[in-house]
Amino acid sequence: MPTASRIPHPAYQAKIMSADAAAALIPAGANVGMSGFTGSGHPKAVPQALAKRMETLHAAGEDFQIGLWTGASTAPELDGALAQAHGVSMRLPYQSDPTVRKQINAGQMQYTDIHLSHVAQLAWFGFLGPLKVAVVEVAGILPDGRLIPSSSLGNNKTWLDLADHIILEVNSLQHAGLEGMHDIYYGTRIPPHRQPIPLVAPGDRIGDCYLHCDPAKVIAVVETSEHDRNSPFSPPDETSERIAGHIIQFLQQEVQAGRLPEDLLPLQSGVGNIANAVLIGLNKGPFNNLTAYTEVLQDGMLEMIQSGKLTMASATALSFSPAALEEFNANIDFYRERIVLRPQEMSNHPEVIRRLGLIAMNAMIEADIYGNVNSTHIMGSSIMNGIGGSGDFARNAYLSFFMTPSTAKDGAISCIVPMVSHTDHTEHDVEIIVTEQGLADLRGKSPTQRAQLVIEHCAHPDFRPALRDYFDRALQTAPGRHTPHILSEALSWHDRFVKTGRML
The missing domain is CATH 3.40.1080.10 (Glutaconate Coenzyme A-transferase)
Structure with a gap:
């Protein structure tokens, strides 16, 4: 399915632009929350365009780094590209990229290793600082503006809720049949207002199939058609x-x-x-x-x-x-x-x-x-x-x-x-x-x-x-x-x- 047919919302169609143009909207020093969890559902085009922008600015003597937040590990198009450009000042909450690892262990990149269940609440509590931009891959956008998640959810809900500005990557290689596979619970609360989570079996559905965001916060929509990091597994030895x-x-x-x-x-x-x-x-x-x-x-x-x-x-x-x-x-x-x-x-x-x-x-x-x-x-x-x-x-x-x-x-x-x-x-x-x-x-x-x-x-x-x-x-x-x-x-x-x- 062509990506354009996955964006039937007029307001979002008006914000379609290139990855380079979208990357230019991310300011230096910002904390950026990106989608992605274990090599799936991560943005592919904007991080690479941002890395190229960083390299150009660094060559001109300008400093440009961001704080990078994700769900977990991502892929060379994201972690690898930004690390190669020496563009990450702080990484959290998990990584597996060899270039990122090398820079962390050389003291060139700060890294906060966090229990994955804690990340969303730490962000909500404000302990991680302000979230300036969210860059989130989705499989499509509905006519009413709801977002069809892609192959991972990670912290996407939190990034969309907290970020000042949002960049969406709509990836046509994410199967349209993913729609309906997700269960996104919007019932969490900050203490002292928490309520029990009504989930008692793995198959229970307690939320929504779609992600929600404020259309006014969306500053760019980028069309992509790229695969996740689908690595082969070695047979058991x-x-x-x-x-x-x-x-x-x-x-x-x-x-x-x-x-x-x-x-x-x-x-x-x-x-x-x-x-x-x-x-x-x-x-x-x-x-x-x-x-x-x-x-x-x-x-x-x-x-x-x-x-x-x-x-x-x-x-x-x-x-x-x-x-x-x-x-x-x-x-x-x-x-x-x-x-x-x-x-x-x-x-x-x-x-x-x-x-x-x-x-x-x-x-x-x-x-x-x-x-x-x-x-x-x-x-x-x-x-x-x-x-x-x-x-x-x-x-x-x-x-x-x-x-x-x-x-x-x-x-x-x-x-x-x-x-x-x-x-x-x-x-x-x-x-x-x-x-x-x-x-x-x-x-x-x-x-x-x-x-x-x-x-x-x-x-x-x-x-x-x-x-x-x-x-x-x-x-x-x-x-x-x-x-x-x-x-x-x-x-x-x-x-x-x-x-x-x-x-x-």
């Missing part, structure tokens, strides 16, 4: 399949023990190949009539919907490989009845997560023997991506899994260490740790009991003797026996890697 096997076996045991129903509880799955391996395993496994309440719907969940294993999935974004996107678009009427896309303040809402009783499965960089998890930093000081929504789910889920291979860098790094070099999820929020070596159920265990389980079940055999030795000596020499540590050695593994390239 032996390590990820073994991790998936441990989780599925554990869930079967929980059903047999009467702690889970036969159709489990709603699933939440983080992003990545291990998460997809778990979903592929569940698709082949013994459980039926499953549901999901998650952030991102990836290939694995789409396959589960296709097979009938998964009857309903709620998310805030679609993040498919090219092959999965082709399947989704070809059968979008089928999927529209089984997928609901919500703003991330709903998909990640702690109270809703607690009420639904989710089974949360998220990746980590490392865990220590007492169950603390680092999911964001390499060697304690270099950011990888960010906490994303893992904290929202881990603290509030019915079951909380953290998954990783037991080693990294061809065996030079142990992902089970005496003490994590950065803590994102404390021992109080981590219930189950899984590697290809095994699974440690930490529920109801004391720190010293957890240490023995993590070492024996999750650590790689090459590192297990050194971990046992550390723990045994800590029990004898630490000033306290509750969580015994040898402080002079607790981070020595990381220090040794930095100096020699190996932890042992």
